[in-house]
Amino acid sequence: MSHFKSLLSILLIALSAVNASPLRRDASMANLRFAARLNARNATLSIADADRARIQAMVHAGSKSKRAGSSSVSIINNVVDYVAQVGVGSPATEYSLLVDTGSSNTWIGAANPYKPTNTSVDTGDTVFVSYGSGEFSGEEYLDTVTLSSDLVITGQSIGVAKRSYGFNNVDGILGIGPTDLTQGTVSNVGLVPTVTDNLFSKGIIGTEALGIFFPPISANGTGELTFGGYDSSKTTSSVNYVPLTTTSPASSYWGIDQSIAYGNSTILSETAGIVDTGTTLIFIATDAFNQYKSATGATMDQNTGFLMITSDQYAKLQTLTFNISGSSYDLTPDAQIWPRSFNTEIGGSSSSIYLIVADIGSNSGSGFDFVNGYQRFYSVFDTTDHRVGFATTSYTDAVIN
Structure with missing residues (x-):
């Protein structure tokens, strides 16, 4: 089964080395829960081998990420899936998407097909992202993405897969990684605003920050993404x-x-x-x-x-x-x-x-x-x-x- 992956390039500013957080949970923050699924017995590679292959792809991608036309590259880890239910369109169709902090394009269509509604806009641009042991290609649409009742994004760029492989029992990816990793993934476009970018630019969250809680596998707990800060x-x-x-x-x-x-x-x-x-x-x-x-x-x-x-x-x-x-x-x-x-x-x-x-x-x-x-x-x-x-x-x- 598929898993998910890796993360960002940003310019460094002068900060204090260690600071207590000024971010708090308030009205400008909202949560999205996700579930963990262990799929190790169905993996084609051992956990260590899958992780190592993914890391090698990340090193390769990171060394070229500042060159124009480079795309997000990482390896799908076939061990643990972290899956969130995400709505697309209006009325929304719910899709099961891998939560991925290491890539930044949000896309659907690997399993269940995209259902356009009156909020769907075909931009005419093509999308291609390779993840090493998997990839997808298709068309870019702008559509309403519903993460939760408090997290509704209009005009979000999504990829609609015409072709994909390496993704089993999921519909695509919720890309919450660095914006720079979208460089070169959509034709005729430079950087593609991520869901986090758009939540911030539209004033839905007050700070462009993401808190992530991953309970250990053995805890059988529910993970949580907090957009706009962290959950104390x-x-x-x-x-x-x-x-x-x-x-x-x-x-x-x-x-x-x-x-x-x-x-x-x-x-x-x-x-x-x-x-x-x-x-x-x-x-x-x-x-x-x-x-x-x-x-x-x-x-x-x-x-x-x-x-x-x-x-x-x-x-x-x-x-x-x-x-x-x-x-x-x-x-x-x-x-x-x-x-x-x-x-x-x-x-x-x-x-x-x-x-x-x-x-x-x-x-x-x-x-x-x-x-x-x-x-x-x-x-x-x-x-x-x-x-x-x-x-x-x-x-x-x-x-x-």
Whole structure:
């Protein structure tokens, strides 16, 4: 089954390194819930391989994203789908769309066909977006998009697929990633305003920011997008913000600078990478990965592509810490392992313990040395102030795996 993907290029402005959030939940904010679906048994690639292929495509796309005519490129991860019900037209037809923070075109037609209404306008332009292991092509329409009763966008650009592959049991994508990733995707058009852009420009939300709450897979919870800020009912701390990195190719996405420590030892010195809620695992540069593997005593399990540890090694597992602009974000031992109740879904043994830290496939120094997936933290992607924010949630330190 299909999944979703990756993120943005923005100019950096001078910010304080870590700030308490001025954004609050108020009348100019609204939520959209989405559901998680685990599809690992139907995947054509292992989770690690699918994620790694996607990351390699992102690195390639990021290195060329500032060239005219480049398009959004990423790999569909065939493991976990995050699906929202979105209305298009008036009266609205509801479509099941993948929530994607790593691409920015919203489109439909992969499964259920588009039903034009009196709000539909065919622009005459064509649309094409490649996602590495999938793609779609078709026509651009302007139409009313209903995310919720509080989030109704008139004249939103949508792609209507005439041809698509790599998308099973979904109708398309809700693209909530960076606007720059739409460059070159629609004929005769430069950048295409995203749903977030239009919510802000039409005054529906007061700040062009997006809060994202992804409960862990094992929690069986409902995810939530908050347009216009963040939902404080989902956080257990203030939101700390960090400036975007200027290092390419991470700067083409929601890229930040961070270092990583395992226990008391630094395994990755401060470097650039990205925050990507579309990546299932935590990926780190090969040299850091080898240090982590050695320190944990893990071995590579060929059936799953995951690192595997024994019960005794799990009892000794230390905290994995992401140091970002002076703040520390800890992954507890429980947060470092794949949910055991889903071991068989990835082709593993129900009695084994698998780590969710994986090899990105290249040594540090590439400008794309980590991907912070597998979220145990609330994330805020703030376009207005060109920054990313993090907060703890009730799941950050929970023992659920």
